[in-house]
Amino acid sequence: MSQFEKKLAEMGVTLPEAPAPAANYVPYVQAGDMLYVSGQIAKDGDTLLTGKLGHDMDVEAGAAAAKVCAIALLAQVKAACGGDLDRLVRVVKLTGFVNSTADFTQQPAVINGASDFIGDALGDAGKHARAAVSAPSLPFGVAVEIDGVFQIR
Template identity: 50%
Template sequence: MDISRIDARLRDLGITLPTPTAPVANYVPFVVSGNLLFVSGQLPMGPSGLVKGKLGAELDAAAGNAAARLCAINLIAQARAALDDDLDRVRRVVKLVAFVCCTDGFVDQPKVANGASDLFVEVFGDAGRHARSAVGTNALPLGAAVEVEAIFEFE
């Protein structure tokens, strides 16, 4: 079987998608409505565990950017599961919403969210360009530093 275009791109980027995580509360990991895929917020869970902390206190914008990138990897893993293991079905990343756990004076939420945004463009090219919101908050589930949700259009 030939490797898909997006799987080849992930391989070239050195990214191995994790097994999607199960929800930690009363919700589903994704919902399909028409040709839109809504993926629930993903936390920055990576090989070293969950990235915890508050931007502007324990973490700086660069650490937050790396955490948002982990969220994006987990979003792509959920999208793959939702689309029957075929990421080539993604026509466009429509929108991201990034929640950044931060101190009151922290104003670099966009720099943090770029960790996710940049990865989507690296993986999906122009189809990865999206609308976005980057929001600061005082706390996130499980003490996570960042949470990112996404909407994809697919065929």
């Protein structure tokens, strides 16, 4: 078990199998030591975490959905690294999309659910640049989608 997975286990998190793509794209692309992971939607097991922030979902529930996205991102990184999450050098950037109403302005607080989780799980390797933006809708009505750029060895 990798050092990162030991920390995740201490946090009560076991990485699932990396989710399969839902359309005609690949889950990740490696270019040199950079790994670009496709957007991961808020899906916990078979349950889609749906809702619109500012309408029928609060910030706390949105942040929980963002954490689910972060777990899926790490599952993709593990798959890209042949099962060895210790090949992860650092999280470079996350881009978070929040399904929200036009007047909702707390997208950063929602995406903090992913950023805080990544920071807690990965320490210094989890410090990353980030964008948090509103979207009028997301695939399948999910509340959050996040993609990421990672450096691996």
